[in-house]
Amino acid sequence: MANSLRLTEHLKKHFGFDSFKATQKEIIQSIIEGNDTFVLMPTGGGKSLCYQLPALMLEGTAIVISPLIALMKNQVDAIRSYTEKESTAHYINSSLNKASLEQVKADVISGQTKLLYVAPESLTKQDNIELLRQINISFYAVDEAHCISEWGHDFRPEYRRIRTLMDEIGTKPIIALTATATPKVQSDIQKNLGMVNAKVYKSSFNRENLYYEVRHKNSEFEKDMIRFIKQHTGKTGIIYCMSRTKVDEITELLKTNNIKAMAYHAGMDSIQRSTNQDAFLNEDADVIVATIAFGMGIDKPDVRFVIHHDMPKSLEGYYQETGRAGRDGGEGLCIAYYDEKDMEKLEKFLISKNKSVNEREIIKQLLSDVSEFSRTSICRRKFLLHYFGEVYEQANCCNCDNCKRITKQVEAKDLLLNVLDAIAALKEKFPAEYVITILSGEETADVTTYKHADLEEFGSVVEEDKEKLETVIRQALIDGYISKDIENLGVLKLTTKGKSFRKKPTSFTIQMEDASEESSEDVELKGSGGGASDPILFSMLKDLRKKIAKKLDLPPYVIFQEQSLNDMAMFYPVTISELSNISGVGQNKAQRYGAEFVELISSYVKENEIERPEDIRIRIVPNKSKLKVSIVQLIDRKVSLEDIANNFNLEFDELLDEIEGIVYSGTKINIDYIIKDLLDEEQTEEIFEYFKNSTTDDLKTAIEALGPDIEEEEVRLVRIYFLSDVAN
Ligand code: ADP
Numbered sequence: 001m002a003n004s005l006r007l008t009e010h011l012k013k014h015f016g017f018d019s020f021k022a023t024q025k026e027i028i029q030s031i032i033e034g035n036d037t038f039v040l041m042p043t044g045g046g047k048s049l050c051y052q053l054p055a056l057m058l059e060g061t062a063i064v065i066s067p068l069i070a071l072m073k074n075q076v077d078a079i080r081s082y083t084e085k086e087s088t089a090h091y092i093n094s095s096l097n098k099a100s101l102e103q104v105k106a107d108v109i110s111g112q113t114k115l116l117y118v119a120p121e122s123l124t125k126q127d128n129i130e131l132l133r134q135i136n137i138s139f140y141a142v143d144e145a146h147c148i149s150e151w152g153h154d155f156r157p158e159y160r161r162i163r164t165l166m167d168e169i170g171t172k173p174i175i176a177l178t179a180t181a182t183p184k185v186q187s188d189i190q191k192n193l194g195m196v197n198a199k200v201y202k203s204s205f206n207r208e209n210l211y212y213e214v215r216h217k218n219s220e221f222e223k224d225m226i227r228f229i230k231q232h233t234g235k236t237g238i239i240y241c242m243s244r245t246k247v248d249e250i251t252e253l254l255k256t257n258n259i260k261a262m263a264y265h266a267g268m269d270s271i272q273r274s275t276n277q278d279a280f281l282n283e284d285a286d287v288i289v290a291t292i293a294f295g296m297g298i299d300k301p302d303v304r305f306v307i308h309h310d311m312p313k314s315l316e317g318y319y320q321e322t323g324r325a326g327r328d329g330g331e332g333l334c335i336a337y338y339d340e341k342d343m344e345k346l347e348k349f350l351i352s353k354n355k356s357v358n359e360r361e362i363i364k365q366l367l368s369d370v371s372e373f374s375r376t377s378i379c380r381r382k383f384l385l386h387y388f389g390e391v392y393e394q395a396n397c398c399n400c401d402n403c404k405r406i407t408k409q410v411e412a413k414d415l416l417l418n419v420l421d422a423i424a425a426l427k428e429k430f431p432a433e434y435v436i437t438i439l440s441g442e443e444t445a446d447v448t449t450y451k452h453a454d455l456e457e458f459g460s461v462v463e464e465d466k467e468k469l470e471t472v473i474r475q476a477l478i479d480g481y482i483s484k485d486i487e488n489l490g491v492l493k494l495t496t497k498g499k500s501f502r503k504k505p506t507s508f509t510i511q512m513e514d515a516s517e518e519s520s521e522d523v524e525l526k527g528s529g530g531g532a533s534d535p536i537l538f539s540m541l542k543d544l545r546k547k548i549a550k551k552l553d554l555p556p557y558v559i560f561q562e563q564s565l566n567d568m569a570m571f572y573p574v575t576i577s578e579l580s581n582i583s584g585v586g587q588n589k590a591q592r593y594g595a596e597f598v599e600l601i602s603s604y605v606k607e608n609e610i611e612r613p614e615d616i617r618i619r620i621v622p623n624k625s626k627l628k629v630s631i632v633q634l635i636d637r638k639v640s641l642e643d644i645a646n647n648f649n650l651e652f653d654e655l656l657d658e659i660e661g662i663v664y665s666g667t668k669i670n671i672d673y674i675i676k677d678l679l680d681e682e683q684t685e686e687i688f689e690y691f692k693n694s695t696t697d698d699l700k701t702a703i704e705a706l707g708p709d710i711e712e713e714e715v716r717l718v719r720i721y722f723l724s725d726v727a728n
């Protein structure tokens with residue numbers, strides 16, 4: 001207990017955060033206790049902090065092995081921004097000149113350096129090994145550890161030698177971190193790093209803040225894409241294209257449409273590439289158009305949208321790429337354009353490269369999962385998480401196109417029975433696609449070869465139900481009636497649950513699009529993460545951040561993160577100590593970069609005669625109460641309740657819940673203007689008098705006492721008014 005309290009204090013002191021995310025605390029604890037530790041956490045989950053914080057706390061230097069030279073500087077800059085001395089963090093890679101390397105060595109040997117980032121290829125150099133042998137190492141961190149596995153999406157042969165090198169330097173606890181969740185990669189990593197007994201921390205791969213949508217690629221889709229980007233002007237986004245030519249073409253198209261876009265692909269020379277990458281990180285470009293060569297390790301936390309101009313080769317890839325949106329927990333819109341013809345072309349292309357039969361089957365399987373994901377009417381989040389072996393319990397995620405679309409539940413008991421019978425008749429030896437072929441009665445070559453047209457199940461599904469089969473099978477997988485045999489490339493098997501369903505069928509429903517309603521075109525996008533701050537001040541703060549970043553040659557978010565700027569534009573901190581209470585700021589950051597910010601805020605506050613709400617000014621604001629605080633601010637500015645509700649995507653009564661929470665916790669708010677607007681004087685008086693004389697503030701009692709002419713909402717409003725006026 002005492003210890004965990006201390007950890008939170010360290011977190012606040014070093015990074016300015018109020019609380020740990022997910023399992024960060026347990027992970028850090030495990031490292032401090034000296035255990036080998038294995039962390040599987042999605043992109044944006046906060047992996048870096050899991051080794052950075054213990055590195056700062058423990059004696060000695062932590063060695064961080066990270067694959068991307070181009071991003072090491074960013075990572076080191078980021079950690080330096082939180083500490084007093086530059087010497088706290090350093091990196092060694094082939095880009096360092098001699099003088100810098102000498103400085104690094106001096107700092108490392110004198111024990112000032114707490115975090116030393118090393119590229120895997122630099123680790124093999126004898127000089128560096130000698131250096132590392134001389135120092136006191138606290139632990140090794142292997143970031144992006146999936147690079148060890150050939151099954152990972154970014155295999156690096158030099159990663160294979162890490163264990164041997166570490167033993168040569170001196171054995172210490174290891175923490176390995178990755179955002180790749182498949183069991184095969186996990187076991188490869190543990191075996192290769194010799195840490196099969198490590199403590200394993202696997203977080204949920206659900207990224208709640210990401211909105212998933214798949215749009216059909218019609219002839220107008222590029223226009224649609226431009227419209228989308230224009231609707232989000234000023235926000236940062238990534239567009240993924242399948243080919244380099246497409247990247248160049250789309251970049252030009254966007255530029256012609258006055259969108260600040262830049263290209264990134266492996267065919268460009270490395271200087272141009274890194275210039276464009278920097279422009280993106282430094283916010284000189286809003287949109288980067290790229291092949292999948294772009295992205296791994298890009299730590300830009302405030303990417304607001306990821307667009308797939310073309311669907312990727314696997315769902316793993318889709319998850320990684322969309323995962324680059326909204327790492328800070330704010331808005332992250334993931335829009336993909338799908339066309340079945342693309343998938344066919346892609347399959348031909350990938351298979352044409354002389355692959356072995358096994359590799360071809362893997363490619364087909366992966367692509368068919370992507371197609372199915374694109375076409376499904378099931379919640380996309382549920383689909384995706386199921387793909388990673390995770391159960392998503394909720395019926396509806398409310399944050400994907402399918403969940404926002406009007407759908408209806410359709411009974412599909414008989415269809416499920418058909419599917420299960422067919423799987424059994426096929427002796428559990430065929431994949432979903434073939435099961436559908438059989439049920440639909442298609443005479444393919446395979447059907448002829450296996451003489452499957454003779455099966456009783458052949459053609460047993462009527463025409464109008466055929467299109468439901470894919471959904472039925474997917475839903476059956478998710479609900480556990482059947483399972484996919486991973487070893488045998490998607491062959492469907494009956495589970496115990498499936499077998500008992502065959503004996504005694506029960507209700508089984510699938511979600512289908514309701515054709516009578518409007519289609520996806522009009523689906524509203526989710527509101528932005530924290531749009532409640534002062535937008536003018538926010539953009540001024542952003543400009544200031546950009547200016548300072550330019551001067552210091554750092555990416556802007558290293559100075560302060562977007563969330564923090566957002567909070568500043570909400571709480572108006574005017575002193576360094578107030579500033580250090582802003583989430584994500586902390587003592588050191590406030591000291592280091594704060595002066596110009598508080599100066600700007602304070603003159604803004606003066607010029608615009610802004611009244612800073614006393615009670616929230618200096619309070620440390622945990623994330624949860626953010627919404628409440630924003631509501632108080634908007635009420636202060638006399639914004640109508642309707643607008644406030646819209647702003648936060650709340651129903652009116654949900655907003656009233658929040659406001660009640662505010663007044664019950666003792667905060668005084670003035671809703672005179674609302675009452676005057678919505679109620680007549682007589683009503684108000686009547687309800688007010690009631691509460692004044694009543695012994696209880698219970699809503700039901702009040703409604704009963706006041707009679708049927710008065711609406712519940714009116715009672716609630718006046719009760720808020722009363723509580724705020726009298727009780728607080
Ligand atoms: P990952 O490496 O897992 O993709 P990062 O380490 O880059 O993720 O962290 C993602 C974002 O989360 C960063 O902007 C980081 O500052 C932020 N973050 C990490 N831990 C916390 C925390 N405890 N509270 C608030 N923000 C955090």
Ligand code: MG
Nearest residue numbers: 047048143297
């Ligand atoms: Mg990371």
